[in-house]
Each structure stands twice: as structure tokens, then as C-alpha cells.
Amino acid sequence: MTKIDLRTEIKEFLSSRRARITPEQAGLPAYGGNRRVKGLRREEVALLAGVSVDYYVRMERGSLAGASDGVLDALASALKLDEAERDHLFHLARQSKTPSSPRRRRPAATVRLALQQVLDAITDAPAWICNGRYDVLATNHLARALYSPVLADPRRPANTARFVYLDPEPAKTFFVDYDQIARDAAAKLRMEAGRNPHDEELIALVGELSTRSELFRQRWASQDVRLHRSGRKRLHHPVVGQLDLDVESMELTTEPGLLLTIYTAPAGTTTADGLALLASWAASQEKLVQ
Known part of the structure; x- marks a missing residue:
């Protein structure tokens, strides 16, 4: 691994959390007996989070830079994130708002x-x-x-x-x-x-x-x-x-x-x-x- 790509992290995190929730668990009707996706569809997550389908698709493709705390809270609720997962989502969003920079070596940690x-x-x-x-x-x-x-x-x-x-x-x-x-x-x-x-x-x-x-x-x-x-x-x-x-x-x-x-x-x-x-x-x- 040469880098940690934020867009990929966001995409894989959100898609993995979406895949684990069934419509029944989310309180939604499961129309049709042959669902092609595991878990919720993107449009179902958008409905639960109160955002447009296009907006959620952009977020799941790795774009969290413009998401407000309110939207992130709604998304966390829609995906039934626990405390650690919610914090992780906010960390990813916060890092997305920071201008990209090359990898940097942090100063060697020392204990006073x-x-x-x-x-x-x-x-x-x-x-x-x-x-x-x-x-x-x-x-x-x-x-x-x-x-x-x-x-x-x-x-x-x-x-x-x-x-x-x-x-x-x-x-x-x-x-x-x-x-x-x-x-x-x-x-x-x-x-x-x-x-x-x-x-x-x-x-x-x-x-x-x-x-x-x-x-x-x-x-x-x-x-x-x-x-x-x-x-x-x-x-x-x-x-x-x-x-x-x-x-x-x-x-x-x-x-x-x-x-x-x-x-x-x-x-x-x-x-x-x-x-x-x-x-x-x-x-x-x-x-x-x-």
C-alpha cells in the first residue's frame, strides 16, 4: 500500500454499510422478489437520509466535502451506524474538506x-x-x-x-x-x-x-x-x-x-x-x- 485514498475509503465504507441492511430492517417495503443488490438500494438510502438520489450517489462515489453535519447525521441514521462508524464517517468527511496534500511523515512520537x-x-x-x-x-x-x-x-x-x-x-x-x-x-x-x-x-x-x-x-x-x-x-x-x-x-x-x-x-x-x-x-x- 502506497497511499490511503479518501475517495476509495468513503466509497467502500458507505457501500459496505448499505449492503448489510435489509429493507425490512430499515422499515421499508421490499418490493419485488428478485433484488439485484445486497442490502439497501442507493435510492432507498437517499429516501431514508432525506437527500436526493443524485446527491447520495455522489457521496457514495467518495464526495463528502460539501456534506453538512446535518446531512452526515441523517446518513448515519439511515445506515444505522454505531458510535464508532459515525465518528469514522465524520472523520472521512472532515478529511475530505482539507485540501489534498502529499503523504507526510509525522514527527517521531516521544513521551515526555x-x-x-x-x-x-x-x-x-x-x-x-x-x-x-x-x-x-x-x-x-x-x-x-x-x-x-x-x-x-x-x-x-x-x-x-x-x-x-x-x-x-x-x-x-x-x-x-x-x-x-x-x-x-x-x-x-x-x-x-x-x-x-x-x-x-x-x-x-x-x-x-x-x-x-x-x-x-x-x-x-x-x-x-x-x-x-x-x-x-x-x-x-x-x-x-x-x-x-x-x-x-x-x-x-x-x-x-x-x-x-x-x-x-x-x-x-x-x-x-x-x-x-x-x-x-x-x-x-x-x-x-x-
């Missing part, structure tokens, strides 16, 4: 010393900072121990999406719910592509994954998008075994594009005991290095 100090102050839970490309930019000692399989890759910054798709055997062992993790990784990268279609490092990563992983190609072609959310994650660490962790992810308002993630477990649970054992193991490893 004060943020590293915050991570280091979190002593009982794994915590780290990443960007929208899944680059692991900074960790505390427990996160380094927990993510040791991911960090085994000598390339820096280590990248979780690269680990998931290009090291599938250790990734399947580490991520108990591997299939869901793989879907989420591709969907979050697709979301990032809508925000930053000219990010050269993102384009290179998507190109690398597309070239080397059939699974990623399938996931990427689905056009699915996903927000970073809090939730649960099950990991199998090579030293302490399975950990069922609560995940809190939050964007750093002072550092746009960076995300702080912290894993915790309720006191008295097996996972809390596992984290304590992990901390002990990490301390012993650091002593060995010294």
Missing part, C-alpha cells in the same frame, strides 16, 4: 519525562502509552513484564498489531480471545486511517500487514471500525498463566493521539495474585540484568 514518571508511579498495575498505530511508546515495569511476548520483537517501537498478525502462534497463546483481538486491531487501525489518512507510518504499517497476512487483508476489507474502549481482556502470560484483566483506556488530552492504558484486577482474585507474582518475577529479572 513527566508522563514516564506517571507510569512509573503506578506500581501495582501494568500501564503503558501507545498511539493510534498500536506503537508501544512507554511502559511501567509491570507492563514490560506483562507484554514481554510483544516486546520480544527487537524492532522499536514494538507494535501490538504487528505482533497479532505477523507472529500469530505466540499471539494466539498470549491473547486468549485471539480472534476478537485480531478483529479489534484491524478495526482500530481503520479508524486511525480515517483520522490521519496521510500518516506515512500508518500507511507503511497497513501495507506491511496487508502484504504479509491474509487474515489482516480479510479484516481490513471488512471496513469495520472500532473505538478504544474500557472492558475485559484475557491474557496468558508464559510465567504466571492466565490473567483476566479489567482494562481502562483513556486519551491523553495534553498529548493528542496518545492513549494511556491500565490493566487492573479486583483484590483477592486469582488475577490479582497473578499480578503480584508477575511483579515479583519482574523484580527478579531486573536484578539478574543488574
